[in-house]
Amino acid sequence: MNQSPSPLLLDVQGLSVSFATDRGRVRAIDDVSFQLREGEILSIVGESGSGKSVTLLSLLGLHDPQTTFVDGAVAFRGKHLLQMSEREMRRLRGKEIGLISQDPMTALTPVYTIGWQIAEQIRAHESISARAARKRSIELLGEVGLANPGEAVDRYPHQLSGGMRQRAVIAMALSCNPALLVADEPTTALDVTVQAQVLDLLLRLRKDFGSAIILITHDMGVVAEVADRVNVMYAGRIVERGTTEEVFSHPMHPYSWGLLASIPSLTGKRAERLPAIGGMPPTPESIPAGCGFAPRCRFARGECLSRPPLRRQGDQSALCVLQPSERDALRGSILTLEEPA
Ligand SMILES: Nc1ncnc2c1ncn2[C@@H]1O[C@H](COP(=O)(O)OP(=O)(O)OP(=O)(O)O)[C@@H](O)[C@H]1O
Ligand SMILES: [Mg+2]
Numbered sequence: 001m002n003q004s005p006s007p008l009l010l011d012v013q014g015l016s017v018s019f020a021t022d023r024g025r026v027r028a029i030d031d032v033s034f035q036l037r038e039g040e041i042l043s044i045v046g047e048s049g050s051g052k053s054v055t056l057l058s059l060l061g062l063h064d065p066q067t068t069f070v071d072g073a074v075a076f077r078g079k080h081l082l083q084m085s086e087r088e089m090r091r092l093r094g095k096e097i098g099l100i101s102q103d104p105m106t107a108l109t110p111v112y113t114i115g116w117q118i119a120e121q122i123r124a125h126e127s128i129s130a131r132a133a134r135k136r137s138i139e140l141l142g143e144v145g146l147a148n149p150g151e152a153v154d155r156y157p158h159q160l161s162g163g164m165r166q167r168a169v170i171a172m173a174l175s176c177n178p179a180l181l182v183a184d185e186p187t188t189a190l191d192v193t194v195q196a197q198v199l200d201l202l203l204r205l206r207k208d209f210g211s212a213i214i215l216i217t218h219d220m221g222v223v224a225e226v227a228d229r230v231n232v233m234y235a236g237r238i239v240e241r242g243t244t245e246e247v248f249s250h251p252m253h254p255y256s257w258g259l260l261a262s263i264p265s266l267t268g269k270r271a272e273r274l275p276a277i278g279g280m281p282p283t284p285e286s287i288p289a290g291c292g293f294a295p296r297c298r299f300a301r302g303e304c305l306s307r308p309p310l311r312r313q314g315d316q317s318a319l320c321v322l323q324p325s326e327r328d329a330l331r332g333s334i335l336t337l338e339e340p341a
Pocket of ligand 1 (some may be wrong): 019021028046047048049050051052053054055067102282283284
């Protein structure tokens with residue numbers, strides 16, 4: 001990695017997201033701030049429901065404005081995304097920002113063939129002929145592991161399986177060589193060999209075009225392998241952040257301890273429950289005041305009923321009352337816990 005920091009690409013400050021529900025407004029994302037530099041790979045990890053997708057979709061303007069309220073400031077190369085018109089946002093998304101969403105249908109239009117959609121995206125920012133764009137689409141579909149790309153290119157999204165659709169979305173996101181690629185569980189629906197190919201493609205995007213990547217994944221092995229930095233999310237907040245090396249070698253937050261202690265075996269299968277932490281994460285309706293993790297934290301104390309302080313350790317930080325001197329012993333007690341049978 002180069003030593004001098006590269007220019008700032010994305011600056012998210014105080015992002016909060018709430019939803020209108022039958023029982024009133026509930027807050028799902030609470031004061032999330034983070035930055036991404038050109039060419040950096042940031043991974044966001046956390047259990048299901050912690051707010052990873054809502055964070056990314058809302059900063060890209062992909063939320064439903066009727067029911068979703070987004071506050072805060074998001075600057076991409078100095079442009080303020082939350083103030084952009086739908087049209088400007090759409091143009092930016094197809095050109096400078098690529099999205100591989102968790103639900104492939106967010107990115108695909110049902111009424112056009114996938115080949116047409118990929119080719120359009122290429123032609124939106126490269127002056128090449130329709131024929132050359134089609135050829136490039138077929139190549140890209142082949143690169144993301146779609147069998148018979150020459151035939152698949154003329155299919156409509158509904159004529160593809162879930163895994164095939166995800167590959168088409170990946171091909172589309174890669175087609176514009178974006179400055180920022182947002183990848184929300186890009187490999188979940190794919191089999192292991194294709195997962196490795198797709199990760200290689202993402203890394204190649206950074207190597208060849210200097211793209212920065214925000215990668216949401218449940219696979220901590222992938223995080224350790226590709227990410228420069230990690231944000232750990234819980235109940236709508238970033239509870240810990242740091243370089244991948246820091247967070248993996250000396251995590252500061254008890255939630256991160258549990259998450260890392262629960263890394264599933266090499267099969268890469270997602271654990272439904274985290275053996276080192278009992279219970280389940282809260283929904284936005286039930287996030288407690290104070291520390292959102294306190295009800296599941298075996299080290300919680302009275303102070304945790306108030307909003308936790310931000311403790312720093314170099315560039316790493318965590319939202320937790322624990323003092324550095326307490327952490328090692330407490331973490332040790334989690335690591336020696338036996339998994340329930
Ligand atoms: N439109 C909505 N209205 C109300 N609640 C919502 C809405 N969208 C998401 N939520 C809730 O917000 C919380 C965060 O959801 P989000 O999709 O960001 O989770 P996630 O971290 O991406 O989880 P997963 O790993 O399962 O993808 C969840 O409790 C979810 O049910
Ligand atoms: Mg999600």
